[in-house]
Amino acid sequence: MGKLDRNAQRVAEKLLRRSKIGTSKYGTTTERQDYSHDDWLVHLQDELLDAAVYIEALLRISTGDRIRTLLHRLNEEQKVQFAAQDNAGKQGEG
Numbered sequence: 043m044g045k046l047d048r049n050a051q052r053v054a055e056k057l058l059r060r061s062k063i064g065t066s067k068y069g070t071t072t073e074r075q076d077y078s079h080d081d082w083l084v085h086l087q088d089e090l091l092d093a094a095v096y097i098e099a100l101l102r103i104s105t106g107d108r109i110r111t112l113l114h115r116l117n118e119e120q121k122v123q124f125a126a127q128d129n130a131g132k133q134g135e136g
Contacts, residue, residue, distance in 0.1 A: 046054060065071055077085070 061071070
């Protein structure tokens, strides 16, 4: 097998690390014989539901960041507009 690109290598390293953690944490591997097909499907579903929760949290964070950025930009634009109006008002007073 040829050399893996860096991204594939990083994924392979993460898989090995996760496998070691799982074996240490649960005392078994995915080669266990006590899980039925349906048990594995339910376990996968649970993992995917967790992933959906993580995605939702990240979307909320991203949306919040975008809203904060937009509000900051609007605030900066308003400062410029108010300064321009203030300057125009001062010039009209003179």
